[in-house]
Amino acid sequence: MARPAVLPYTKPVRRRERNGELSERALGLILLAPMVLMLLLVVGYPLIDSLWLSLHRANLASPEQGQPFIYLGNYIHAFGQPAFWYAIQRTLYFTVISVAIELGLGLLFAVLLNERFRGNLGARLAMILPWALLTVSNGVLWAWILNPTYGIFNATLVNLGVLQAPKSWLSDTFWTMNMIILADVWKTVPNMTLLLLAGLQPISADLYEAADVDGATRWQKFTGITLPLLRPVILVAVALRTIGAFRVFDIIYVLTGNGGPADSTKVISFYDYDQAFHYLFFGYGAAISWLITAFMLVLIVLYTRLLRSEVEV
Amino acid sequence: MRWTLLLLYLVYTLLPIIWLFLSTIQTEASLLTLPTQIIPSDITFRNYTDIFKPAAFGQNSGESTFILALRNSVLVCLGTTAISMIFGTLAAYAFARFNIPHKRTLLLVVLGSQLLPAVSIIIPLFRMFKTAGLLDSLMGLILAYSTFSMPFVVWIMAGYFQSVPRELEEAARIDGASRFQAFLRVALPLALPGLGATAIFTLLNAWDEFFFALIFTSTYASKTLPVALAEFIGRHSVNWGLLVTGGFIASLPPIILSLAFYRYIVSGVSAGGLKG
Numbered sequence: 001m002a003r004p005a006v007l008p009y010t011k012p013v014r015r016r017e018r019n020g021e022l023s024e025r026a027l028g029l030i031l032l033a034p035m036v037l038m039l040l041l042v043v044g045y046p047l048i049d050s051l052w053l054s055l056h057r058a059n060l061a062s063p064e065q066g067q068p069f070i071y072l073g074n075y076i077h078a079f080g081q082p083a084f085w086y087a088i089q090r091t092l093y094f095t096v097i098s099v100a101i102e103l104g105l106g107l108l109f110a111v112l113l114n115e116r117f118r119g120n121l122g123a124r125l126a127m128i129l130p131w132a133l134l135t136v137s138n139g140v141l142w143a144w145i146l147n148p149t150y151g152i153f154n155a156t157l158v159n160l161g162v163l164q165a166p167k168s169w170l171s172d173t174f175w176t177m178n179m180i181i182l183a184d185v186w187k188t189v190p191n192m193t194l195l196l197l198a199g200l201q202p203i204s205a206d207l208y209e210a211a212d213v214d215g216a217t218r219w220q221k222f223t224g225i226t227l228p229l230l231r232p233v234i235l236v237a238v239a240l241r242t243i244g245a246f247r248v249f250d251i252i253y254v255l256t257g258n259g260g261p262a263d264s265t266k267v268i269s270f271y272d273y274d275q276a277f278h279y280l281f282f283g284y285g286a287a288i289s290w291l292i293t294a295f296m297l298v299l300i301v302l303y304t305r306l307l308r309s310e311v312e313v
Numbered sequence: 314m315r316w317t318l319l320l321l322y323l324v325y326t327l328l329p330i331i332w333l334f335l336s337t338i339q340t341e342a343s344l345l346t347l348p349t350q351i352i353p354s355d356i357t358f359r360n361y362t363d364i365f366k367p368a369a370f371g372q373n374s375g376e377s378t379f380i381l382a383l384r385n386s387v388l389v390c391l392g393t394t395a396i397s398m399i400f401g402t403l404a405a406y407a408f409a410r411f412n413i414p415h416k417r418t419l420l421l422v423v424l425g426s427q428l429l430p431a432v433s434i435i436i437p438l439f440r441m442f443k444t445a446g447l448l449d450s451l452m453g454l455i456l457a458y459s460t461f462s463m464p465f466v467v468w469i470m471a472g473y474f475q476s477v478p479r480e481l482e483e484a485a486r487i488d489g490a491s492r493f494q495a496f497l498r499v500a501l502p503l504a505l506p507g508l509g510a511t512a513i514f515t516l517l518n519a520w521d522e523f524f525f526a527l528i529f530t531s532t533y534a535s536k537t538l539p540v541a542l543a544e545f546i547g548r549h550s551v552n553w554g555l556l557v558t559g560g561f562i563a564s565l566p567p568i569i570l571s572l573a574f575y576r577y578i579v580s581g582v583s584a585g586g587l588k589g
Binding site: 021022024025027028029031034035036038039042043045046047049050053105108109112113115117123124126128129130131132133134135137140141142143144145147149150151152154155189190194197198243246249250253254257272273276277282286288289293296297303304 | 429
């Protein structure tokens with residue numbers, strides 16, 4: 001299937017409209033209308049409404065205070081909140097480490113599965129299982145695995161002598177976030193692997209054979225042939241995964257319903273959810289969400305530039 | 314060397330899933346034995362029937378909350394997929410074939426809205442739904458889900474239509490078909506594989522969605538499976554056997570669909586079909 005791209009428009013052969021037939025432009029606009037109208041309704045309008053709301057103080061818990069217009073008050077408040085910056089730091093930690101591990105393991109598995117061997121299809125199918133598992137189910141699974149008393153993780157570590165006594169992994173200020181990364185990365189590596197595998201397919205085997213003739217080692221083949229040719233796909237995959245990791249919420253909620261011990265897992269999405277739907281600071285929450293949106297838009301623009309440049313290759 | 318790697322890969326990929334399944338087929342006594350045992354001592358499939366019993370999963374007047382959640386998930390996912398596929402495919406065809414003013418920008422805006430995080434719009438959507446009486450409703454969820462489903466359909470199908478040669482549609486037009494008829498009778502049937510892959514992806518993404526469902530639902534009139542599961546985990550006295558069984562059953566439809574349509578998954582993922 002062709003990689004969808006920002007489409008270069010090729011002029012079709014124009015044909016006269018028949019009687020009663022709509023012109024190309026008219027039909028095009030009619031076909032577009034339902035989608036555009038719907039997006040305007042559920043994305044366009046909310047974005048504007050959110051911006052407007054962010055300029056007001058709107059604490060739903062104290063309705064008697066009304067909703068005064070406070071210009072950029074919410075934004076200034078955010079920048080002065082240590083909790084806000086800590087949430088950003090936590091998000092960066094999660095994103096950088098997750099994407100790094102996913103890329104490393106994804107490359108490893110993709111190269112492995114790209115080779116021809118018996119049972120290759122079965123091995124590839126195995127990847128589908130963590131991929132298709134629900135995010136919430138994955139959270140349930142790892143909550144069970146990491147259960148302090150009955151979980152298999154503690155049991156194994158204690159048996160191997162690594163731990164003296166069972167540890168409460170999801171109550172530890174340092175470990176909780178790392179365990180969440182473990183749970184999320186485990187499920188997401190197949191995504192990366194599939195993407196990279198797709199990028200490996202078009203690389204011709206002749207290149208490797210020629211390198212073999214020249215006596216290249218495995219490592220040299222990998223760094224000299226695979227990596228450079230895979231570069232565009234790697235960039236796109238990393239960009240996509242970064243965008244995804246930055247907005248993580250589900251797994252955080254399932255494994256640490258309140259943002260973790262000492263807020264150690266309160267990533268920016270969770271911080272926003274907490275402020276808006278727990279404390280009912282709707283105006284402040286809207287401001288936070290617009291800060292997130294602005295940042296994501298930058299990432300998205302970079303990503304689309306990347307897509308375009310990669311397609312031209 | 315390769316075989317060690319393969320073993321490592323299989324252990325990594327399958328071990329937690331196997332552990333998940335093993336945990337669903339034990340009695341509570343066997344599951345909570347200390348020291349933790351790897352081989353279950355007492356196998357039973359009771360969890361798979363117990364979970365459908367009323368109040369197994371949460372308070373609700375006599376009806377099985379799990380079945381209600383299941384029903385809600387199914388309805389919301391089918392509704393989302395139907396609307397997104399119809400609106401999205403029509404728009405995609407327009408993008409692929411017609412001269413639309415500012416097409417490039419519009420397409421990027423569509424892609425951007427697919428990648429936007431839920432937090433960007435969840436607060437205003439909440440207010441909108443509250444005013445419109447769409448909170449705790451299946452229709453509200455379907456509307457919310459279309460914010461990421463529809464752009465996705467447009468993006469994938471636009472690329473797909475672009476790769477289908479125009480000649481056949483041109484031939485149909487020479488034979489007297491209108492542009493719309495050429496779309497309906499020629500382009501659409503040719504695009505069936507792409508439509509199938511896109512529909513499956515849309516379904517899977519909607520089935521998995523949690524954040525919108527968490528905020529917009531409050532009773533089992535609309536609570537979906539992910540919300541029901543997450544609620545259950547917050548309890549003091551968690552029935553782990555039931556919980557992991559619920560998690561496993563909820564994942565069966567996506568697992569079965571993905572395995573059955575593996576080829577579509579692969580082509581879809583390589584076309585950027587991931588939800589974040």
